[in-house]
Amino acid sequence: MQRTAGHAHCLRCGRALRSAHSTALGYGPTCLRKVKAAALVHGQTSGDKPEQVAKATELIEQGGLVPLRARRVFQVVASDGVTTYRTAAQACTCPAGLRGLHTCYHRIAAQIVTAA
Template identity: 55%
Template sequence: MRAKTANHKVRCLKCGRTLRSPSPDGYGPKCRRKVRRATKAAELTQHKPHLVEKAVELLEQGGVIPLRDTRKNRVFLVVSSDGSETYRTARAACTCPAGLRALHMCAHRIAVHALDLAS
């Protein structure tokens, strides 16, 4: 995360408000509570538990960054689990290897789903 300077204000990744003190996950206190509450939602229990844990970890570490936000298509830049690659992810699709095979829901899509639930 970038340090706060005179010319650059750190903003919440979810709502865009200016943060008084930067946080490692990139969210303000209210948005962080909403995201944490959403990660415990019943809708996410339909996915494999280890993938939900990876998604929660990804959100807590600030690995989900919004690229484009329209009402229909929210696209995020999501960091891989080892931190070496990034993938473009929406709720419907992901460019990671698991997402391209489309056999199972990947942790990246689960993280984006949790962000949608937090809205």
């Protein structure tokens, strides 16, 4: 999924973004550092598959995780680039999340962002 428009505010903390690079990414430099560090720690300490953590990190970097309420509930874009789901660190409305057998990469992305 390629974004054509940037974000005026950081997707993590809500502060105004000033640089073109930050606007394109959707995160300020400090929040981006924190999210990347949280992704690294999550990948090393969780029991999640490395592929799932990589997909979650990619979702975050592409701006596919948009906060809805109190920066704890997010709207996420599916792999097809069209379908959206609501997710939080505890649950997700995607088919994999509803089955509950494994943690979906949407939830992993929410866990990373909320832990950062």
